[in-house]
Amino acid sequence: MDEQTVNARLDDIQSALQQKGHRLTRSRQKIVETLLNCGGHITADGLLELVHEIDPTVGRMTVYRTLELLSELGLIRPIYQGTGAAHYILLDGGHHHHLICSGCDAVFEFEECGLQEVGQLLAERFNFAVEGHLVEFYGRCPNCQ
Amino acid sequence: MDEQTVNARLDDIQSALQQKGHRLTRSRQKIVETLLNCGGHITADGLLELVHEIDPTVGRMTVYRTLELLSELGLIRPIYQGTGAAHYILLDGGHHHHLICSGCDAVFEFEECGLQEVGQLLAERFNFAVEGHLVEFYGRCPNCQ
DNA sequence: CTCTGTGCAAAGGATTTGCACTACG
């Protein structure tokens, strides 16, 4: 994500926080900024490491709690592949599509999906404010077949 | 799942195991049988409890390892919602669709999806043997909006 | 000033590992 986009998204997220009555601490700013810069798809600990490069005083707990907060606000989403650490992905109105190998857990990404209508349908039926979606196909990659 | 279906699936799974050179131990039989009977969508520990009802000598590790093995064979799939224990779902050629609330983590299930063609497309492009898929929509439920 | 947010350390829960033993094929 280029710097301009990062700053725009940073503003969005900061206003979203403030609107919900959350404060804009220095730690949170650094965490969010780092998350945007790295493009998402990172674990809590991975993010902590990156944040420490610009400010080693930020604690692990703050990262965890900030990520939880952003999840509650619907701005990011944790995804759990395998049993290891959760990965957080940016949910900028977007969708994510993974193709995962049952054998070696390799992840491929792709773009297409025809789920806009389904999303609308669900929004109506369940009275849900749909914010994004994730599609995962499972199978075996060429090597593991 | 009725008993007849369970037995049929049990046979399928047992042959799948044997074909890959895995043994058919008593513990594994009981674990697979229990998994089929309960219909899937259960945690490793939950499954262990159920298995213990028919045989308390089966160890926790065997359950974990059997589930891992079945995952590798593409017969079941772990899904991770929130950070708690993994849930395993039966992947009998099927697909699963969840609507998840970012606020309270409630999960709703639904049926429709138009992903058969996408699956085929991916199978060709990536040379993947697609076995199933999971769709998750994120948003806010009526209570959390 | 007040109350949310922070950071530390310790607790908690789920899963994995090491190793000797068992039993399938």
Add this chain to the structure above:
DNA sequence: CGTAGTGCAAATCCTTTGCACAGAG
């Protein structure tokens, strides 16, 4: 018989909790 599978206990990894202190509004 040989090797894959088993079971136990301890270890590990990720995440949460409790609590006193700090800083945003």
